[in-house]
Amino acid sequence: MTLDSRISELAKAAKPTVAIIGLGGAGCNIVSWIAQKEMAGIKIIATDTDAPHLLEVKADMKILMGEEAYGGKGCGGYAERGTEAARKSIQEIKKELAGSTLIFIIAGMGGGTGTGAASIVAEAAQEAGILTIGCVMMPFNYELSRRKKAITGIKSLADNCDSLVVIDNSRLRDIAGALPLREGFAVANEFVGAFIKNISETITHASLVNLDYSDLRSIVERGGISAIGIGEAQGEKRIQKAVELALASPLLDVSDISGTYGVLIHITGGEDMTLGEVTQAGEIILQKAPNTGRIVWGAKIDESLEGTVKVTAVLTGVLDPKKLV
Ligand SMILES: Nc1nc2c(ncn2[C@@H]2O[C@H](COP(=O)(O)OP(=O)(O)OP(=O)(O)O)[C@@H](O)[C@H]2O)c(=O)[nH]1
Ligand SMILES: [Mg+2]
The missing domain is CATH 3.30.1330.20 (Tubulin/FtsZ, C-terminal domain)
Structure with missing residues (x-):
């Protein structure tokens, strides 16, 4: 083997591979936004327990979780069901994540699927040695019971991520202005989608100033929010x-x-x-x-x-x- 072909082989192996996985309604909406932007070399996975919603989503790969238990009808706000569904489908999810060096796990907290499933997926990713960054939305201030559930979900997810980025939908709306709920979500989805797309691109593609994988690792691997x-x-x-x-x-x-x-x-x-x-x-x-x-x-x-x-x-x-x- 010539020196150049050896270097080229090592360069290929050193190049990070990024996977982005959306869980539940909000998570799938955000990955769908990213998928519409066409990014080379980044794998986009959408997972939900809700078959009709999953059908509408754009992604490279879709996984309907907990099909046997919940029949594609969603988790109806029960986080235990989201956890159970993710456990049932974890082998399929692991297969899709294999070979990635960095994963973003995206979900809205406070419902059933995303809240319950996120920490199960994060645990599997960390076990596989993948740098795991969670990116979750806190429900709006007026969604009181959802916020309580969201905090429980966030605590358990933080334990299983290298770093967990938490975005409060209410704060985002303050910036975006008093939009109706639907448009408020669209603003949030675009913001989170663009943020993840930018980081993924700076890591995988050459740009003006590159962010490199080990740099990213060094600042996120100490955990916390x-x-x-x-x-x-x-x-x-x-x-x-x-x-x-x-x-x-x-x-x-x-x-x-x-x-x-x-x-x-x-x-x-x-x-x-x-x-x-x-x-x-x-x-x-x-x-x-x-x-x-x-x-x-x-x-x-x-x-x-x-x-x-x-x-x-x-x-x-x-x-x-x-x-x-
Ligand atoms: N940013 C953003 N947040 C959303 C969106 N849809 C819902 N949310 C927020 O995310 C939280 C969880 O909602 P969903 O993602 O729909 O819930 P789910 O994970 O599908 O759970 P189940 O439907 O109960 O199985 C809600 O309390 C909302 O605050 C969205 O499209 N964008
Ligand atoms: Mg749902």
Whole structure:
């Protein structure tokens, strides 16, 4: 074997393979949004106990969980049923995940399927040595009984993930404006979908500044709950403004960001964005969260963003799941 072909073989093996799995109604809606964007090299799996909903979803692979027990009718809000359904279908799910190096598990918390199934899938992924990032939505403030159930689900999922990103639907709606429920969900789905797509792409494809798999691993593998903040700005000092906004308005109620142990930042801007601006973003974060152990970042050019920069900051381990109430 020549040296070049050996290097090329190793390069192939070192390239991370990403799987994205959506569980239950919300999870499937979000992966469906991502699947419509066509991303090469990323496997998209939709799983639900609800056959009619699963039929509508776009994905590379669909798994109807717990078919024998629940006959494709969903879990009707019972998380125990979601857990049971995932256990029954776990071999099929494991087969689909085999060979991945990074997995995103996406679900809305507070219902039956996603809440009950997520930790079972996460456990299987971690057992297979896959870097496991959960990404879940908290129900709206007025969905009181659902929020209680969601918190129980989140605690159990956090135990089985390398990092769990929690997004509060209510906070997201504050940013999006007072939209009707359906449109509110659509905004949330697009936001979460775009976030996961951006991270997956910076890891698997060459972009302006690459985020690399081991960098990501180093900031997420210590567990805990992570929060996301977003910021967008134009004009003078736009990078500074966008970063400050992203840090000031996390989409989860965290009173203090000083406990965060890692920050992942993703920047998108038009052709006019400079490498200098991108590095400046890291420096600003270091000033704002001085105790942060590590900062990793990726950046991408999006031609449609002429004049604007968008910053997404993930504050990893900012919240201890035990403190979630
Ligand atoms: N962001 C977002 N959240 C959603 C969406 N649909 C539902 N949710 C939220 O997610 C929570 C769980 O709802 P579903 O995902 O429909 O529940 P499920 O996992 O399918 O559970 P069952 O239908 O009971 O089996 C709800 O309380 C909502 O707050 C959606 O399309 N997008
Ligand atoms: Mg459902």
